Amino acid sequence: MKGSALPIRTPEGIVFSQTLAGPVVRFFAWLIDGLCVMALMSFVVGLVRGFGLVSPGIANAVLAITGFVLNFGFSIFLEWAWRGQTIGKKLLGLRVVDADGMRLQLEQIVTRNLLRVVDLLPAAYLVGGLSCWLSRKCQRLGDIAANTIVVRIPVVTEPDLDQLLAGKFNSLRQHAHLAARLRQRVTPVEAGIALQALVRRDEFDAVARIELFEQLASHFQTKVSFPQDAVDGVSSEQYIRNVVDVVYRTSASA
Amino acid sequence: MIIDLQRFIRIERPVWTELEAVLNRLEAEPNLKMSLEEVQHFHDLYERATAGLAKLTTFSSEPATRQYLESLVARAYGEVHETREKRRRLQPLKWLRQTLPQTFRRQIRAFHLALAITLVGCAFGTAATLIDPESRHVTMPFGHDRLKPSERVAEEEQRTTDQLTGNRTLFSSRLMTNNTQVSIFTLALGATWGIGTVLILFYNGISLGAIATDYVADGQVRFLLGWLLPHGAIEIPAILVAGQAGFVLARSMIGWGDRTPLGRRLRAVSRDLVTLSVGFALMMVWAAFVEAFLSQYHEPVVPYGAKIAFGTLELVALIFYLGRSGRNER
Secondary structure (H helix, E strand, O other): OOOEEEEOOOOOEEEEEEEEHHHHHHHHHHHHHHHHHHHEEEEEEEEHHHHOOOOOHHHHHHHHHHHHHHHHHHHHHHHHHHHOOOOHHHHEEEEEEOOOOOOOOOHHHHHHOHHHHHOOOOOHHHHHHHHHHHHHOOOOOOHHHHHHHEEEEOOOOOOOHHHHOOOOOOHHHHHHHHHHHHHOOOOOOHHHHHHHHHHOOHHHHHHHHHEEEEEHHHHHHHOOOOOHHHOOOHHHHHHHHHHHHHHHOOOOOO | OOOHHHHHHHHHHHHHHHHHHHHHHHHHHOOOOOOOOHHHHHHHHHHHHHHHHHHHHHOOOOOOHHHHHHHHHHHHHHHHHHHOOOOOOHHHHHHHHHHHHHHHOOOOOHHHHHHHHHHHHHHHHHHHHHHHHHHHHHHHOOOOOOHHHHHHHHHHHOOOOOOOOOOOOHHHHHHHHHHHHHHHHHHHHHHHHHHHHHHHHHHHHHHHHHHHHHHHOOOOHHHHHHHHHHHHHHHHHHHHHHHHHHHHHHHHHHHHOOOOOOOHHHHHHHHHHHHHHHHHHHHHHHHHHHHHHHHHOOOOOOOOOHHHOOOOOHHHHHHHHHHHHOOOOO
């Protein structure tokens, strides 16, 4: 696997990226689907068993055909009905999409699932796994032939800035020109790290949290040096809170 | 400069929400047809969202909102820029009358290649059986090497009980699933640049050539035709169609003399691949029924003449269907 994200450039010049799913997580999704097929098959066996007393030949024929249809049809049907997802993929947050970002077509779904018979060779998805590992877009042979990729669906949560920053006096705002300079000098990545540290503060243990905010505070202090009265008695965490407030909110009214 | 995230989100959020609602509707109703105004509005929403994403990517540092917008733009991008025809409701009769035969003819060169490789295999099997009769243990599948053709014919014609009584449906379903699986495998091995497809077709040809030569050399031509033609008239072409699909796939993967990117080449043939796959699967289902319910009965139960006539009729009908059906329709 060469990269974990696949950038796609639109004709409008916008670049968005798809986070590629790795072979291991895809293998687990396939295992979950396999268990679902087995469960369905057991259900059919239970249904047919009663009929088998009357006509064992027809009962066995029904089982043979059901096994075949479930083997190929399970993923095809679900990926079509759920737009690129099966039960395993849904549980693990994966989705099959067109490799060029276009709408996923039924033909692509059928092709990738039919070619699974080659990817499964010689056993346990070895061909598919190797192909996935070596391919730039983490594609098994079926994906290459169908021009599809499997991506991870990000769980998007909006941080609540008001809750994060509310009710705190921001001493940095007392020095408007320095605050403007800070806003100018902080890079998007740095600001993102500071915000994420605040959003996830409760996930760290106490010592790690103190160390993290100390490191961040000393880093941001090198960007702009505020007068002593603005930083006196302000903890490292509060300093970062003030920095985020300055960077993300141009007015203090929020 | 970093934008005021709160203000930016407050202004843009209704646009994103509306775009998300349109996308949900489009995804929930694949047959939805939007009016021109709706399409224009959808396009405006998409443009606004992409502009928002550009702003966020350049000026903001908020990864969660960017991820959300990226996923929205990714979904909308496929809907806006997709040029392939959106699949409407299934029309099985139209598919049978037009789509399958037209696809078969469009990819006829791949079928010719599959046929040629099978014929070369047949010639090899014939030569092997004539030159070295002992090779039948290697070239003939399904235990055909155990008896001489005349011994098998005598055994079959003297049989008074029906071996398949009570199991005919099971036998038919096993044939159906096994043969379809082999055909899918023949198609799928096109992904190995066609090498696997060539090997399967060649080996099938060898078996066919070896068995046919064995029966002809032993003077059992009528039995051979009566036994093979009813189901073979459909089953053998079905394997050839699977090989044809495999070669269509292989040609797109190799891209010989074609400078278009791999993804575009594969996208161009994906519909043909699925059409041919459904075609050979249907042919295999028919062939399995005929094999279980007719091919296994020999004289005196069913006259060979009737079986040969039935098989010939099937073959002529198949040639006429694949060669002529839907010829004058777009």
